[in-house]
Amino acid sequence: MLHHKAFKFRIYPTQEQGVLMRKTLGCSRFVFNHFLEKWNQTYHSTGKGLSYNTCAVGLPAMKREWPWLKEVDSIALQSAVRHLADGFQRFFKKQNDLPRFKSRKHPVQSYTTRYTAGNLAVEGDHVKLPKLGWVRYAKSREIEGRIQSATIRLAASGKWFVSLVCEADIQHLPVTGHTLGIDVGIKLLAVPSEGMAMDNPRYTLQYERLLAKWQRIMARRTYGGSNWHRAKQKVAQIHEKIRNSRIDVMHKQTTKWIRENQTICIEDLRITNMMKNRHLAKHIADASWGEMSRQLYYKAKWYGRTIKEVPTFAPSSQTCHVCGNKHAEVKNLSIRMWTCPVCFTVHDRDRNAAQNIKAMAL
Incomplete structure (x- = not known):
C-alpha cells in the first residue's frame, strides 16, 4: 500500500x-x-x-x-x-x-x-x-x-x-497470532505482558549536570552577545543529543514489537494531566510515553498491525489477572510486589498491569 x-x-x-x-x-x-x-x-x-x-x-x-x-x-x-x-x-x-x-x-x-x-x-x-x-x-x-x-x-x-x-x-508484514499488552512506567519504561522489560535510559538525568553547567555559563554572559549566543547554542546541542538518544531507543523497541506481534494493547493515558504532578513531571516528560504511542500507531498502519487501547482509569495495576479480584491498596505507587488476598498469587505490579491491559483491550 x-x-x-x-x-x-x-x-x-x-x-x-x-x-x-x-x-x-x-x-x-x-x-x-x-x-x-x-x-x-x-x-x-x-x-x-x-x-x-x-x-x-x-x-x-x-x-x-x-x-x-x-x-x-x-x-x-x-x-x-x-x-x-x-x-x-x-x-x-x-x-x-x-x-x-x-x-x-x-x-x-x-x-x-x-x-x-x-x-x-x-x-x-x-x-x-x-x-x-x-x-x-x-x-x-x-x-x-x-x-x-x-x-x-x-x-x-x-x-x-x-x-x-x-x-x-510499504508492504504489510506476515500475519502472526501474537498479542502483546504493554504497561508504561518510570522505573521501567515499558513492561510487556510477555518478554523482557524495557529499561528507562533516563537521558535527561545522564546529561543533567552538563546541561546545568552550560545553562549557568549562559546566565553569566551578557544577554544577546556573541558569547551568550555560543552558550545558548551549546545548551541547544545538549537538548538535541538527549532527544536523539531517546528517539533512537524508541524506534528500535517499537519496531521490534510491531514485527513480532499482530495486536498491541496499550493504555489511553492523559499525559497532560499527569504532568501536573510536580514530583513526577520531569520523569514523565523524559519517558516520552506519547512518542511511543505515536510510533506504534503509524507503524501499525504501515505494516498491517492493530493497536487497541484500554480506558484511562481502568484499574490495571490493582486487579489480579488470575482471579479478577481488585486490591485497592495497590493504588499506592510504592508497592511494587503484592499478593492477591483471594488466590494468593504473587504479582509484579507492572507485569500484572500488562496482563490486565491485554485482557481488557481484547
Missing part, C-alpha cells in the same frame, strides 16, 4: 546557500504574519475568516509591493499561506488554539516546498532544492518512493536539516 514516509537528513549548505535559506525563512514568516493580520481583521469584523485561495491570489500583489519576495522560492511562500489556512481550519474544529504570529527569535525555523517539474531530486550524497541547487547531505539510508515535498529546518543547535516526504509502497 502507498503511504507517506518522511526521510530526515542533515544538510551542509555553502555560505551562499545558507544566506538564501535564511532569506526564505524570513520571507515565509513575513507572508504568514501578513495574511494572519488580514485574517484576524476579517474575522473580527465579519465573524468569518479568509480562504486559502483568497490569500494565494494576493501573493503577486505582495511581490510587486515588496520585490525582495521574488528572490526566494515561490512555492515556499504558497506553503506558508497553506499552513495558515490549515491552522484556522483546525481552530474552527476546536483542535488547537488560534494561529499566532511567527517570531524570528523562535529557536526552530522552517519552510516547506513541494515537488514541481523536477525541482526536488536526490543524486548520490546531494539533494536538489528549489533556488538552492544541489546541497550536500549526510546520506544515512536510501530514499524510497516518489518525493512529494521537502521541509528545510534550522534547528536551535545551528544545524540545517531537510525532511523529504515520499509516497512509498
Whole structure:
C-alpha cells in the first residue's frame, strides 16, 4: 500500500546557500504574519475568516509591493499561506488554539516546498532544492518512493536539516497470532505482558549536570552577545543529543514489537494531566510515553498491525489477572510486589498491569 514516509537528513549548505535559506525563512514568516493580520481583521469584523485561495491570489500583489519576495522560492511562500489556512481550519474544529504570529527569535525555523517539474531530486550524497541547487547531505539510508515535498529546518543547535516526504509502497508484514499488552512506567519504561522489560535510559538525568553547567555559563554572559549566543547554542546541542538518544531507543523497541506481534494493547493515558504532578513531571516528560504511542500507531498502519487501547482509569495495576479480584491498596505507587488476598498469587505490579491491559483491550 502507498503511504507517506518522511526521510530526515542533515544538510551542509555553502555560505551562499545558507544566506538564501535564511532569506526564505524570513520571507515565509513575513507572508504568514501578513495574511494572519488580514485574517484576524476579517474575522473580527465579519465573524468569518479568509480562504486559502483568497490569500494565494494576493501573493503577486505582495511581490510587486515588496520585490525582495521574488528572490526566494515561490512555492515556499504558497506553503506558508497553506499552513495558515490549515491552522484556522483546525481552530474552527476546536483542535488547537488560534494561529499566532511567527517570531524570528523562535529557536526552530522552517519552510516547506513541494515537488514541481523536477525541482526536488536526490543524486548520490546531494539533494536538489528549489533556488538552492544541489546541497550536500549526510546520506544515512536510501530514499524510497516518489518525493512529494521537502521541509528545510534550522534547528536551535545551528544545524540545517531537510525532511523529504515520499509516497512509498510499504508492504504489510506476515500475519502472526501474537498479542502483546504493554504497561508504561518510570522505573521501567515499558513492561510487556510477555518478554523482557524495557529499561528507562533516563537521558535527561545522564546529561543533567552538563546541561546545568552550560545553562549557568549562559546566565553569566551578557544577554544577546556573541558569547551568550555560543552558550545558548551549546545548551541547544545538549537538548538535541538527549532527544536523539531517546528517539533512537524508541524506534528500535517499537519496531521490534510491531514485527513480532499482530495486536498491541496499550493504555489511553492523559499525559497532560499527569504532568501536573510536580514530583513526577520531569520523569514523565523524559519517558516520552506519547512518542511511543505515536510510533506504534503509524507503524501499525504501515505494516498491517492493530493497536487497541484500554480506558484511562481502568484499574490495571490493582486487579489480579488470575482471579479478577481488585486490591485497592495497590493504588499506592510504592508497592511494587503484592499478593492477591483471594488466590494468593504473587504479582509484579507492572507485569500484572500488562496482563490486565491485554485482557481488557481484547
